[in-house]
Amino acid sequence: MHGLVNLAMELYLRETFGAQMWHRIAGQAALPFQSFEPLIIYDIALTVAVIDAASALLDRPADAILEDLGTYIVSSASGERLRRLLRFGGVGFRDFLHSLEELPARARLALPDFHLPDMVLTEMAEAEFTLALGAPFGGAGYVMIGLLRAMADDYGALALLEMRAQAGDGDVISIHVLDEGYAAGRRFDLAVGALSRC
Amino acid sequence: MPDGGARHRRLVLQPDSLDRLMPMHLHLSAQGRIIGYGPTLKKVAAGRPLIGKSFFEVFLIRRPAGVLTMADLSLRQGTRLYLSLRGREDAEFRALAMPDDGSGMVLNLSFGIAVVDAVRAHGLTDADFAPTDLTVELLYLVEAKHAVLEELKKLNLRLEGARSEAEEQALTDPLTGLCNRRALDVRLAAACRAKTPFGLMHLDLDHFKAVNDTLGHAAGDHVLRVVAEVLRVETRTSDIIARVGGDEFVIVLPGMVDRSALHHVAQRIIAGLRRPIPFEGQACQIGASVGMTVSTQYPVPEAEKMLADADTALYAAKRAGRAQAQMWPHVA
Structure with a gap:
């Protein structure tokens, strides 16, 4: 699993539950280091070990932790950059949903060794979608649910998200967009970030 | 002739279609007057009305040199032109000029390589570009590159720290601090x-x-x-x-x-x-x-x-x- 994903997980646990808890989780997961590096590829077993250790030590189901992680990676201060990169996907939330199938290719444009699971969006009815994604580990789709929830909020849309099915090698999420213009959403300027940070 | 039909085919586009297909187009009359232009160019002109103005008075064709009349422009049809708004020479456009269905010409402009500055300077959004245009992807890449470079810089600093520490240890006798x-x-x-x-x-x-x-x-x-x-x-x-x-x-x-x-x-x-x-x-x-x-x-x-x-x-x-x-x- 790419270091960026592992590091996001580490930052979420660190910032939400404190450095001490992170060290306990890292210890229980038997990580051979104190912190993940963002540009290194790690064995997926380490990722799974961290999730299992966090679930045990925090006494919370792994699904809930993963969903919160998804929300964290786009709504926290450190996730601002990712939020902006995701906002390039579309003008509105529905437009953004349609851009999800492009997301793995988009991620590879930025980082050639960053492999996101394949995603297939199907429009079932007016404003009702399903998103099927190949999950690299059990419950990875919950991260996507959390992320989509935060992005809907960012676009100012009201959406209902649910895990439909967890097949052996993939998750299916149902997305019901109730109101695309529910709230004002957050501002997005195409070029602001690109120039102010160097 | 197999392509005879295509040769005689005419395509007339309504201004609305042209606006959406090429939001940065200019339509010039045979005399070189601006008779139409796309909505993104309107934003770039920032309130300066362009209709009826002489194209060569509003724009300067910088390269190739010597394109000063409609006849010159017609000779350069199909080739890349570099131009800027007079008085705003810092911002350069790329353009392509082709004849319309009469004796005027249509120019399609783009921001060229300075697109990031242009998007910022004119406050452009996704909607200002044709949906087929990859400009937004270019902006995405610029931003992603900055993010990756920043991470690389941090990683390099960490590696540098670890490296000099390791070298220090490797060349120094740990007990006395002398060379080993x-x-x-x-x-x-x-x-x-x-x-x-x-x-x-x-x-x-x-x-x-x-x-x-x-x-x-x-x-x-x-x-x-x-x-x-x-x-x-x-x-x-x-x-x-x-x-x-x-x-x-x-x-x-x-x-x-x-x-x-x-x-x-x-x-x-x-x-x-x-x-x-x-x-x-x-x-x-x-x-x-x-x-x-x-x-x-x-x-x-x-x-x-x-x-x-x-x-x-x-x-x-x-x-x-x-x-x-x-x-x-x-x-x-």
């Missing part, structure tokens, strides 16, 4: 290659084993740290001091080849090391013997040979009764 054998090999080889002549001292402690055996390793370690301190004090900062064995030290003294000066330094070191070293209420008594050589004695100085000669001188000094310094080849 590896560092000496590197630096002595460099001294041999350098033009500056140098003196070389090989120093061996006397009675160190007795301190270790009677007072223990902690006392021995303490003594070695004190010895290192004496060596630092009695040499110049440009000299290289290395601990090359349990109680053996080598000192390289660049620029110092005068025998009496070297003897003088050696005597100061020997005197410094003869002073008892207190450790937990006990006094550790050691001493030192020194063997020396200078690079000017060799046609081509070689580290191995010089170390061997200094070593011979050292053993001569030991045989002569310890606490002495001897210079190769004048050994007693």
